[in-house]
């Protein structure tokens with residue numbers, strides 16, 4: 001059997017050893033890739049949409065109104081200040097439920113406080129706060145495709 005001059009191992013042994021390390025490297029890369037993908041999922045949250053809410057339909061001061069179809073909760077802080085928070089979980093896009101302590105995702109258990117900050121589970125970031133504009137005709141427009149800094153309230157006129 002042929003031996004290499006350096007360490008005395010046969011060529012066949014070196015090829016076998018090299019192949020084994022190569023396969024282990026591929027397996028590790030595949031596992032690492034899957035873990036990385038789980039940590040940073042590629043999620044499509046659907047087509048961003050704008051929708052109108054008549055000022056007469058705003059919730060009472062200190063109250064909230066949930067728009068199930070649009071997956072948005074509208075919060076009224078004062079007589080003239082409102083905010084909109086997305087109900088789309090930042091993990092994989094399920095719709096979160098409003099609970100006493102904040103928001104809870106039914107899919108994988110992510111938990112958010114009442115401002116949408118992550119307090120548990122796999123969600124990678126805060127529930128988006130959404131842009132609101134005053135529009136003619138005594139209405140506001142909520143844009144589910146435009147995120148604003150957390151805590152952004154808008155003056156309604």
Ligand code: FES
Pocket residue numbers: 089090091092093094105106107108109110121122123
């Ligand atoms: S979609 Fe996974 S925790 Fe919400």
